[in-house]
Amino acid sequence: MSDAPLLEVRGLTKGFGPKAVLRGVDLTLAKGESLVVIGGSGTGKSVLLRCILGLDTPDSGDVLWHGRPLSGAARAQFMDRFGMLFQGGALFDSLNVWQNVAFRLTQPMGARAAREVAVERLARVGLGPEVADLYPADLSGGMLKRVALARAIAASPEVIFFDEPTTGLDPLRAARITALIRGIVSDTGASAISITHDMASAQVMADRVALLQDGRIVWTGRPAEMQAAATQVPALAAFLDPVAALAATPGH
Numbered sequence: 744m745s746d747a748p749l750l751e752v753r754g755l756t757k758g759f760g761p762k763a764v765l766r767g768v769d770l771t772l773a774k775g776e777s778l779v780v781i782g783g784s785g786t787g788k789s790v791l792l793r794c795i796l797g798l799d800t801p802d803s804g805d806v807l808w809h810g811r812p813l814s815g816a817a818r819a820q821f822m823d824r825f826g827m828l829f830q831g832g833a834l835f836d837s838l839n840v841w842q843n844v845a846f847r848l849t850q851p852m853g854a855r856a857a858r859e860v861a862v863e864r865l866a867r868v869g870l871g872p873e874v875a876d877l878y879p880a881d882l883s884g885g886m887l888k889r890v891a892l893a894r895a896i897a898a899s900p901e902v903i904f905f906d907e908p909t910t911g912l913d914p915l916r917a918a919r920i921t922a923l924i925r926g927i928v929s930d931t932g933a934s935a936i937s938i939t940h941d942m943a944s945a946q947v948m949a950d951r952v953a954l955l956q957d958g959r960i961v962w963t964g965r966p967a968e969m970q971a972a973a974t975q976v977p978a979l980a981a982f983l984d985p986v987a988a989l990a991a992t993p994g995h
């Protein structure tokens with residue numbers, strides 16, 4: 744049991760009506776590993792994440808947490824042990840920054856203690872205590888991402904999910920958030936699954952990359968292996984150099 748991966752997806756399928764989106768996804772996430780799932784628009788990355796989180800019910804297949812199917816007690820344990828950075832940040836406009844960060848603290852604690860934890864997490868993402876009492880409407884896009892990141896790590900999760908963490912940021916801010924995420928994952932020893940279109944960010948964040956295409960993981964490997972693998976896997980080549988891939992497509 745202790746040898747089991749932290750999280751494992753086995754033969755996951757999910758469709759909507761006649762449309763098969765996931766056609767047998769197999770994935771493992773080791774303890775402390777940062778896995779980045781890439782794939783074109785509409786390939787089912789979000790559906791995969793939703794199935795893992797229990798927001799969508801798979802048609803078949805299993806999600807295992809510490810080797811146990813994610814249902815009943817294992818699901819309850821998992822719910823306490825994961826952090827999530829949603830694509831748009833998904834902060835509550837009516838709560839101030841520290842209340843947003845402390846929102847998912849599972850350990851019961853008074854407001855003063857919760858605020859202290861929130862301020863500490865804000866410092867970890869490069870924001871000072873003066874931000875704690877501001878509201879989301881007062882913040883820039885980059886600051887909102889940082890606050891959302893502070894919330895994702897608030898309860899010291901074992902696994903953190905990042906849904907398109909650099910979407911909507913300019914290249915410099917995207918690079919900063921990417922470096923911050925990589926640092927947090929390395930420092931805390933948390934495992935991470937990120938989904939992204941941003942190859943620059945994937946290369947920095949990933950210990951391992953998995954490419955989702957036609958409902959399956961068609962390639963997985965280390966970022967340094969991607970270039971060589973692209974000669975065998977056209978979809979990978981398209982990600983690494985979309986302009987060249989388009990130019991090579993007849994009638995583009």
Ligand SMILES: Nc1ncnc2c1ncn2[C@@H]1O[C@H](COP(=O)(O)OP(=O)(O)OP(=O)(O)O)[C@@H](O)[C@H]1O
Binds near residue numbers: 764783784785790
């Ligand atoms: N609730 C739903 N009902 C019907 N179809 C759905 C539903 N959720 C997702 N889909 C379909 O499943 C497919 C995969 O969607 P998904 O959002 O997972 O793609 P994605 O890889 O995350 O794309 P993007 O990178 O553009 O966000 C799409 O064709 C989408 O329309």
